[in-house]
Amino acid sequence: MNKRSPLKILALCSTLITGALLLYGTKDFPAWGDPNSPASAHLSPHIIENAAKTTNAPNLVTAVLGDYRGYDTMFETVVIFCAGIAVTAILRRPRS
Amino acid sequence: MIWQFDLLILTLIVICAIGALSMKDLLSAAIIFGIYSFLMCLLWAEMGAVDVAFTEASVGAGVSTILFIGAILGTSRRSKD
Amino acid sequence: MKRLQEHFEVHDPNLNLIIQTSIRILVPFVQLFGLYVIVHGHYSPGGGFQGGVILGASFILMGVGYDLKKSMELFPEAWNIAMANLGTTIFVGTGLVCAAAGGLFLDYGALSNWIGIEPAAWRSLGIFAVEAGVGFTVTSVMLSLFWDLSSRGELDGGL
Numbered sequence: 596m597n598k599r600s601p602l603k604i605l606a607l608c609s610t611l612i613t614g615a616l617l618l619y620g621t622k623d624f625p626a627w628g629d630p631n632s633p634a635s636a637h638l639s640p641h642i643i644e645n646a647a648k649t650t651n652a653p654n655l656v657t658a659v660l661g662d663y664r665g666y667d668t669m670f671e672t673v674v675i676f677c678a679g680i681a682v683t684a685i686l687r688r689p690r691s
Numbered sequence: 692m693i694w695q696f697d698l699l700i701l702t703l704i705v706i707c708a709i710g711a712l713s714m715k716d717l718l719s720a721a722i723i724f725g726i727y728s729f730l731m732c733l734l735w736a737e738m739g740a741v742d743v744a745f746t747e748a749s750v751g752a753g754v755s756t757i758l759f760i761g762a763i764l765g766t767s768r769r770s771k772d
Numbered sequence: 773m774k775r776l777q778e779h780f781e782v783h784d785p786n787l788n789l790i791i792q793t794s795i796r797i798l799v800p801f802v803q804l805f806g807l808y809v810i811v812h813g814h815y816s817p818g819g820g821f822q823g824g825v826i827l828g829a830s831f832i833l834m835g836v837g838y839d840l841k842k843s844m845e846l847f848p849e850a851w852n853i854a855m856a857n858l859g860t861t862i863f864v865g866t867g868l869v870c871a872a873a874g875g876l877f878l879d880y881g882a883l884s885n886w887i888g889i890e891p892a893a894w895r896s897l898g899i900f901a902v903e904a905g906v907g908f909t910v911t912s913v914m915l916s917l918f919w920d921l922s923s924r925g926e927l928d929g930g931l
Contacts, residue, residue: 627692627738649881651896652814656742660819661899665878669863671821672906676860679913683853686925741817745809749825754914757832761922764779 696737704730715770721759728752776836795837802830810907814896820906827907828914835915840923843915849927852912859908866901878902 625632646658660668707727714720728751735744777788810823835843867878875882880898881891919927 649892649895650899651892652899654814654816656817657813657819657899657903661902662878662880662895665867665902668902668906669867669878672860672863672909675913676856676909679856679909679916682917682920686920687927688925742819742822745817745822746825749822749829753829754825754832754918757829757836758917758921760776761918764775764922765924768779 692738697734700730700734700737704734717763717766717768717770718760720770721756721763724759725752725756728755792837795833799830799833802833803827806830806911810903811900813903814899820903821910823903824907824910825914828911828918831911831915832918835918835922840919840927843919844927847912847915849919852916855908856912856916859905859910859912862905862908863902866898866905870898 625634629635642655642659642663646655646663647653650658650662652658652661704727707723707730711720711723711727714723728747732744732747732752735741735747806823806825806827806829808823809818809826810820813819813823831843831847834846866880870879870882871877873882874885878898880895883894883898884891887894
């Protein structure tokens with residue numbers, strides 16, 4: 596830490612500038628839980644009204660993850676499976 | 692959302708993040724990262740995203756900490772950096 | 773645990789007894805809770821992923837407290853790979869069965885063409901099948917990640 600290389604100062608500057616830009620970007624976000632924000636104005640009311648009726652699953656998150664966005668969950672599972680296969684293939688050595 | 696609670700959790704999260712980054716002892720860094728995950732879980736739960744909080748508590752604080760410890764066993768405990 | 777203690781220079785023989793006894797008492801409850809989280813995902817927070825991680829963590833706990841051999845007695849290596857495959861196959865197979873029944877891929881309501889209960893009930897069952905598949909895969913993948921990382925792929929001793 597006592598040796599301040601120029602690369603570290605450069606990294607600190609770029610981190611600070613990126614952070615400031617990101618904070619500036621969040622200024623335009625809708626307020627937390629705003630019912631009129633675009634994300635919760637179009638699709639969310641439909642799902643909230645219909646999900647429990649059409650899927651018999653009172654937990655809306657499970658209904659959305661398992662049914663409405665089934666592809667998403669499927670490829671999430673496939674990604675985890677591939678990660679396990681990759682780690683097994685790289686690390687595991689056959690026992691003699 | 693209670694802003695005092697938010698402020699407390701966010702301050703602790705920043706302290707934990709800086710602590711985990713600046714720690715020379717990798718085991719301590721892994722444990723502090725687990726604390727960071729638990730605080731994130733608290734923040735999600737407080738914002739109403741209970742499912743995300745559950746995932747964070749089980750994956751972030753539970754399994755990834757033990758995987759970090761398993762990986763530290765394969766290297767040295769001290770970090771040079 | 774022995775390797776962990778040697779690595780971190782702790783040599784307390786009593787530590788092992790306390791840890792092993794408490795882990796032996798704790799593990800059945802952790803497994804029960806993991807199954808509850810998978811099965812009860814329709815009604816409460818949770819689902820296949822979280823429940824699978826908790827189930828895997830129970831076997832990891834056995835691996836930490838004893839050694840990898842004990843954890844592989846509970847959950848043999850061949851079963852582990854088979855269950856990871858089985859979970860993914862259940863997920864994709866559910867989608868394909870739905871497609872074969874005349875609907876879209878993963879459209880569980882279409883199964884009411886074959887067995888005439890209402891589509892909402894079929895969707896509930898379909899979500900359950902999918903969550904179970906995710907749970908199988910995640911359980912075995914988490915456990916195999918731990919095995920490989922903690923013993924550097926040799927599957928002996930460990931932590």
